[in-house]
C-alpha cells in the first residue's frame with residue numbers, strides 16, 4: 125500500500141489533499157457527509173479581523189466549464205471562527221490552514237498577530253487577491269513590491285509558517301512568487317480565481333462579474349504551478365479546476381507538494397474522498413510507494 | 425441527506441414550458457419536510473453545476489419535481505429521456521414549520537406550486553389554497569394536486585413522506601374551496617394571487633398562517649397585504665445556488681438581522697419567516 129503522507133512546513137499531513145478556501149463552508153457543513161479528518165488539512169474560509177457581510181445576491185453564475193462568484197468574502201471574523209468553528213477540528217484532530225485577508229497592509233498584520241500558534245495550525249494562507257483600499261483599490265497581489273512588503277511584515281509578526289496565495293491576474297506570476305519567497309514566505313498557493321464576466325445575450329448587458337473557478341481555470345493553474353515550483357525553493361500548493369484524482373496527479377506531477385479542491389465539491393460533495401481513493405489506487409497500480417515519486421515529473 | 429443515484433422514470437410536459445419529472449432512487453431518501461429541495465445533476469455535458477428543485481412529491485424510493493424550462497439547465501432536462509441516470513442530493517434545507525392553532529393558507533404563484541404541493545398533501549386539517557398563474561394554459565399545473573379533500577381522512581394515500589401534523593384521524597374540510605386566478609382573466613379571478621388572497625382574506629378563518637411560494641415580487645406585495653393584521657407567514661425563496669449544502673455562501677437572502685444580514689437559502693432557508701426578510 126502506498127502512503128499518502130506529505131511533509132509540509134515541518135509537519136506531516138495524512139495526505140496532500142486540502143479543500144480550497146471558501147469552498148467547504150466552516151467545515152461543519154460537510155462533516156455529516158464525511159468527516160473533516162479525511163482532509164490532509166482544512167483550509168478556512170477567508171477570514172478577516174472583523175466579520176464581513178459580503179456582497180448582495182446574485183453571487184454565483186455558471187459560465188461554460190466553470191463558474192463565476194462574487195461572494196464578497198462574507199465571514200464571521202477570526203475571533204468567532206476560533207470560538208465557534210475551530211473546536212470541530214480540535215475534536216477531529218484535523219490540521220488547519222488559516223486563510224485570511226485585509227483591505228490595508230495593517231489589517232493583514234493585525235490578522236496575523238491575532239492568531240495564536242497552535243499545534244493544529246499548519247500555516248497561515250494569505251489571500252493576496254483583495255483590493256487595497258489605501259492604494260486606490262488595486263489588487264494587493266498584483267505588484268511584487270507590495271507583496272514583498274506585506275509578507276515581510278507578516279513574517280515579522282508571527283512564528284506560524286506563511287503561505288502566499290496568488291492571483292493569476294498578473295503579468296508574471298513567477299516574479300510575484302519570488303518576491304513573496306524573498307520576503308520569507310514558507311510556501312505558495314497557486315491560484316486564486318481569475319476575474320471574469322458574463323454577458324446577457326438578450327439585454328446585451330453585463331450580467332455578472334466575478335472570479336472564475338472550475339475546469340476552465342485548470343490549464344492556467346497548471347502552468348503557474350509548473351513555472352513557479354521550478355523557480356522557488358519552497359513548497360507549492362496547487363488549486364484550480366481539480367475535478368478528479370487524475371487532475372490531482374497532474375498538479376503533483378507539475379510540481380505541487382499538495383493540492384486544493386474547490387468547485388468540484390459543489391458538483392459532487394464527495395469529490396475530495398473520491399480523489400483520495402483514486403490517488404491511492406493510482407499509486408498502487410503504478411508501484412509507487414510515496415508521493416514524491418510523482419513530484420516534478422514534468423521538470424525534466 | 426444523501427447523494428443518490430437515480431433513474432428518470434417519467435419526464436412529462438404538463439403544459440407549455442412546464443414539466444414533471446419522476447426519478448427512481450437507488451435508496452430511500454429519508455424523511456422529507458415540505459419545502460425541502462434537491463440538487464439535481466442534470467444529465468448533460470453542457471450543464472456544469474447542479475440545479476435546485478423543490479421536492480414536489482416523493483415516495484419510498486422516488487422523488488418527483490415539477491419544473492419550468494427557463495434556461496440552459498432546465499431546457500437540457502426537458503430532453504432527458506426515461507432511463508437516463510441522474511444524481512440527486514437531498515433532502516436539503518429547512519422546510520415549512522407548521523404551527524398548531526392556525527388555519528394554513530397556502531399561496532402559490534406560477535411554478536411556486538412545486539414548493540407547496542407536498543405541504544398541501546400533508547396538512548391534515550382545514551386549509552386554504554390560492555393559486556395564481558399567467559393564463560388558463562397553466563391551470564393544468566394544478567392537475568397533480570388533490571383538491572378532493574372533503575371527507576378525506578388521515579389514513580388516505582398520503583403517508584409517503586414524513587408526517588407533519590399531530591391532528592390525526594380527523595376529516596379534512598377546506599375552509600373554502602381552492603381558488604385560482606390568472607393574470608389575463610382567462611380562468612378564475614382576474615389578477616395576481618396576492619390580489620386574490622386580499623379579496624378572500626376575510627373568508628379564511630380566525631387565525632390564518634400563510635405559506636407562500638412564488639416569484640420574488642410576490643413577497644413584497646404579500647408583506648404589504650399581511651402587515652396590518654400581522655399575519656404570520658413563511659415563504660419559500662429561490663436564489664441561484666452552487667452547492668446547496670452551505671459550503672459556498674452563494675445563495676444568500678438579505679434578512680433584517682443586522683449582525684449577519686445575508687443568510688444562506690440552502691441551509692438557513694429556503695423557507696424563511698417573511699417578517700425576517702429584508703425585501
Ligand SMILES: Cc1cc2nc3c(=O)[nH]c(=O)nc-3n(C[C@H](O)[C@H](O)[C@H](O)COP(=O)(O)OP(=O)(O)OC[C@H]3O[C@@H](n4cnc5c(N)ncnc54)[C@H](O)[C@@H]3O)c2cc1C
Nearest residue numbers: 475476477478490491492495496497498538662663664694
Ligand atoms: C430552493 C429552490 C427550489 C426551487 N424549486 C424549483 C422547482 O420546484 N421548479 C422549478 O422549475 N424551479 C425551481 N427553482 C428554480 C430553479 O432552480 C431554476 O429555475 C434553475 O436553476 C434555472 O436553471 P437554468 O440553467 O435552466 O437557468 P439559467 O440559464 O441558469 O438561468 C435562466 C433564468 O433563470 C433564472 N434563475 C437561475 N437560477 C435560478 C434560481 N435558482 N432561482 C430562480 N431563478 C433562477 C435566471 O435569473 C435566468 O433568468 C428552485 C430554486 C431554489 C433555490
Ligand SMILES: Cc1cc2nc3c(=O)[nH]c(=O)nc-3n(C[C@H](O)[C@H](O)[C@H](O)COP(=O)(O)O)c2cc1C
Nearest residue numbers: 144145146170251315316337338364365386387672
Ligand atoms: C465560492 C468560492 C469562494 C471562495 N472564497 C475564497 C476565499 O475566501 N479566499 C481565497 O483565498 N480563495 C477563495 N476562493 C478561491 C478558491 O480557494 C480557489 O483558489 C479557486 O476557486 C480555484 O480552485 P477551484 O477551481 O478548485 O475552485 C473561492 C472560490 C469560490 C468558488
Ligand code: FES
Nearest residue numbers: 668670673675690
Ligand atoms: S448554495 Fe452554496 S451555500 Fe447555499
